Amino acid sequence: MEFRRAPELIGRLDGSVPVRQGKGVQGLIRLVLDYWLLPVLLLAAFTRFYDLTAAAIWGDEGSSLLLSQYSLGEIWFHAAHDVHPPLYFMLLHGWIELFGDGIFSVRTFSALPGIVTVGLGVWLVALVATRRAAILAGVLLALLPTAVRYSQEVRMYALLGMLLLGATLALVYWVRQPQRWRYLVIYTLLMSLAFYTHYFTAFCVLAHWLYLALPGLRSENGARLLGRPSWWLANAAIVLLYLPWVPELLDLLRHMDELKANGDVGWEPPVTWSSLPAMVWQLLIQDEGDSLPGPLFIGMPLLLLAVSALLAWRDNLPHRFGGLLVSFSLLPLFLVFAVSFISPVFIERYLTAYALGLPMIMAIVIDRWLKTARIAAIALLVLFVSLEGVGLKNNIDVDVNDQISVMVDFVNTHYAPGDRIVISDMLWYLSYVYYNRTDAEPMLYTPPLPDGASSRPNSYGFGTLVSETDEVYLDRLTALPVGSGRIWLVGTDDQPEEFAPLPAGWHKVSELAAGNTRARLFVLCGSAAVAQFASVQCP
Template identity: 65%
Template sequence: MVVNRVTPVGDTQDPHATPGSGFGSLPLIRWGRELWLLPILLLAAAVRFYDLTAAAIWGDEGSSLLLARYSLAGIWQHAAFDVHPPLYFMLLHGWIELFGDGIFALRCLSALAGIAAVGLGVWLVDRLATRRAAIIAGVLLALLPTAVRYSQEVRMYSLLGLLLIAATLALVYWIRRPQRHRYLVFYALLMSAAFYTHYFAVLAALCHWVYLGLIRVQHGYRFRHIQRASWWLANLAIVALYLPWLPNLLDLMQHMEQLKVGGDVGWEDPVTLSSLPSMVWSWLIQDDGEQLPLPVFLALPLALLVLAAVAVVRDRSVSRGSVLLALYTGLPLVLVFAVSWITPVFIERYLTAYALGLPLLAALAIDRLYSRVRVLALAVLVSLIAVEMVGVNNNATVDSNDQLDHVVNYVNQHFQPGDRIVTSDMLWYLSYVYYDRTGAQVRLYTPPTADGHSTRPNEYGFGTLVTADVYLDSLAELPGKDRVWLVGTFGDPGEFPSLPKAWQASGEVHAGGVQARLFVTKSAAE
């Protein structure tokens, strides 16, 4: 089988070695050839570990921590009512057992997964193209802002990217050597793990099937892998491994209304035509770009589309690896955008795993441009790195004094026995309890609506993490309420609209969008 290599597959010679002069024997040159991946991994680690603890734990991260506190059986049970499968939370549970629940340790799990994904992305491009393309891909992937951001959160998105890139790599190895069934075993295990990590993993499976279908009907050399019994058996194995979770998924789909009521789905704004280019800008600069002049706003997404076309059109390999990366990056983006006209799910973090394909695809295009128009290729590379650096800087722009933890630490320091703490919103509650050191039960304010309907979350989504005794329908119901801390959105008096007349404001602290106000009763004040 012909591959895009100078050296035949299986040859023990280094296909990237430069023949000729004795300079290749110099220690520095040898070191550069053997350890070329190390600087890329160090770059990936530097941007992911930089200020890893600067941003406070936010609501989604707090939900991860609450769920990870359960036993493995409890995680399985409660994840069945959540919008995400259980694998990440089980791994986080074990991680906490080993390394504790400090914020640095917690976020290290995602950071390490993100660094590993960079390494595997480089490996994947190295199999599909040249060493030069692999190095370019490594630099661009290491700096990809959306990947950096979600490598710094206590959520499953970084792990999902790692699993899907690894599965795609296993697929490439199997396509080249279909008689090596171990690659399909790896593929089945990795894809099964991805399905247990996030429901959007199904989009990667779809990309793989479409890719195998395309190389089956392409002109010239046709790959018949999609017809092989081993491929079908591997996918049947994925289904079999997922069967224990399937009833939970079906139940969740039947209760989408409960998830919408609780605000766990359906909260995203409806998409518009600008949402698609906005997503590309978000991937690259961590800003939707909609404040930019229209020509600039459209220029970057269109330029990336042109790069994708260059990568695909200039691909002379029989396996058409650039098509695989184009599908992996573009198909989920377009499908989720289309579905979001019906049900809004066009959310950056849900698609971050697929954004990892963007720098890999760009690297293939730059490498192929370099062979013909070197100046243009270098200009494109420098421009992309500059754009990504803007996003990396935006990620790192965190005011550590403007965070929820400052509010909670203030309450911790000024807390007195018998004080009550009430939060106004589920997301504030989820993050507050991580920092709370008072030992008091933190309550969640859920006043009935004007027509008497309860605002308590149901058992689906975040509601599965909160027991009924946490909810507080009326501030007057608080026992021993001489001193009460009310925690909510800064400058929003509507969150606690009906304060008891006997309460007097005694203190206040705020940081950014959150505030804590201390109230005492008149009798206590006297």
């Protein structure tokens, strides 16, 4: 795709006078300079690399790292049993082969597409609005808290945002020049990759179709873009490229009960009408805002909604591109909210890619208002940047000493050969194995349910990532091999009874709590380990 645009659409900083540009490398350099692209990308890099390794790897990230350890063929199989398609994990597999699995390395794999996405946002707004709006969009995107947060996690959300925004950019090029097939080829490729990254790509498809269905949206010869054969062929090609994964998706849907049994789906809280404004607050300040005064809690999201609706209603951008941005941002938000009344899936990270449109909308509106309502424009800019500042502060509010990694390091340091390590919860297990530096294979505690049924995970969801051998699962503490006579129990900090009742003859000799987890070291009476601890009194 060419990084260029029609000269008449490139304005000075005030958006008034066209700026001519050259072609090729000279044109690219001119665009980088004119749109302050380098400082904008540096700002995006700073926000995404700042404290990149402060928070410990959590359960979802641990699952990404476990899945990426398999071969590509095995990743395809295990991803088919998980709740996400395989592309991200395959790419992460290759990244780790090249750069290792250190926390900085694996999180950089998310930070880089997050930075690229900011550049794509500048490019997109430069195509549809003024230079000032494009620069402003870049700054607001660089500071968007939800985008920053998920550019710092070993998950697929930053990659998804880059692919969807790139596909939307290709769509803009095609709408401007529908006779150019190459833009639809790029669109098809990016959308196909996005479908192999996350199932919520379907909402982007709906947003694009809604945009093309807008009244009055026609090509230069007056034909409806939605009816062009090339558009239908592109979407048919996306379907064909996705067909290899469809059997895996259908199999996953047939086993939804197994996913629910493992807690991989169905854990999301039910939605209420307050969930919608809470989501807007979450995307912007990383807090649901439930402690805010009611008028503010409702008023700010309504204001942003009104501003977005105004851009769509009074859309005088070429080809009604304002409607495209509003459709991209709001349609998925409202659709996922509506679906969640049936099956709750209204989770911030699932919508982060679509929240990318909000800073671009605000930038275009602020740029317009600076010409006609300067005070209102400045007020909106200050409001939005202030909200982003609060969100960024909440993002970096991490106590590095209150992390699960601290607890695991404690076990690593005090581990002795022959020690047994038992973990109470799957999410803790997924994090623990990343930081484990001992020669012991941690075991997952799976006591029988009250009705006597097994609580072992099945082969769907996170269960597909855990060894299927009995060596990993421990149904009863009394069945634990004695080994050195020392046992580490790792569980939730405020629920020590999750291992109760402890077998007779177990004595706690050490413990450490961090990151809502607690590791307790026990020694068994009758074992040689008792001699190491004078405080242990055995009968």
